[in-house]
Amino acid sequence: MAIDPASPVPKYAQLRDLLLDWIVESGLSVDDPVPSERELGTTYGLSRMTVRQTIDLLVAEGKLYRVPGKGTFVARPKIEMALALASFTEDMRARGYVPGARDLTRRIAPAGGGTARMMDIAPGSPVHYIERLRTADGEPMAVERSNIPLSIAPHLDAFSLSERSLYAILEEEFGIILDSGEQTIEAGICEPADAKLLGLPPGSPVLSMQRRSFANGRCVELARSTYRADRYQLHSRLDPHL
Ligand code: GLP
Incomplete structure (x- = not known):
């Protein structure tokens, strides 16, 4: 041709x-x-x-x-992001990668207005704020920022998140089984600080995700994540109707 x-x-x-x-x-x-x-x-x-x-x-x-x-x-083919209520650990393992996490920030902080509204909790009520760099086979893939109400997982800060999956800890230590969720994914440009963590040139394209996950109708996690657009793509089956 x-x-x-x-x-x-x-x-x-x-x-x-x-x-x-x-x-x-x-x-x-x-x-x-x-x-x-x-x-x-x-x-x-x-x-x-x-x-x-x-x-x-x-x-x-x-x-x-x-x-x-x-x-x-x-380049290597992109990883297909699961459009499911799966944990990063589960998702990466299913694709044959070794999942990893590096703690960047962990603190208990009062929920700001927007976060509280989205989580349906009182503004200012304490949440675990967790910022992690997620890796697959040691390569940085995403920066994930999670908010989890202190009231539903009081001593979550006692558990290391670099060795264990957050969803596994919620289930095994707190009996929280996530049963529903919703997620928004948008195209975005990587913030300079995240670009550094992800090893990307500043201004690289990223996938910005916001996920709310629930157990028994209660919001357990509000997460805002930045995934490398050069390594991830979305794939979904299509039903004939909405
Ligand atoms: C996904 C979600 C995050 C969630 C994470 C838990 O990546 N987007 O909101 O925090 O899974 O992953 P893990 O259980 O491996 O820590």
Whole structure:
């Protein structure tokens, strides 16, 4: 296939699709190099600038990665985020990764107005505020910030969250079995502090999630999470009707 100069699709976007097809057809796998920008320019009769635009796009999409001085390589496929009330630990294990957590902040703090409203608790009532860096096979994947009412898990701060899953502790130590939840996922730009933690260039695209999980009608957790958009994608089955 070649670039079609008469097509309304911009050349850099045509090259993106051609390259992705070529990667599959040539049987390239993760960490295999792709041709240099100069080679691609010659093969497809495109300027270096157009080729660079395509590579930048594929890097931002998480399909390729660059190693300065070495070249551009095929990236690992993205992890499909479970659209379920699963814990990070469960979700990563199901996909064959070793889950991990690094405590960034843990404190008991009064719930602010917005948080209290969303959790249906009195403003100012104490919550465990937990900020964690989540990892898969040791690689940073997400920053998760959870609020849990102190009243439902009073001595939660006694348990290490770098060794155990939060949901497992809630269930095993406090008898809380989450039975429903709701989640909003939006596209976002990574905050500088989170970019540093996630090892991303500032301004990288992220998936911003807000989840409320409930047990017996009571809100157990309000979590706001930032997931790397270069490593995660959403996938869901579609029913024919709403
Ligand atoms: C998911 C949710 C978080 C929740 C976490 C618990 O990642 N988005 O809101 O805190 O799971 O994970 P774990 O039980 O592994 O600590």
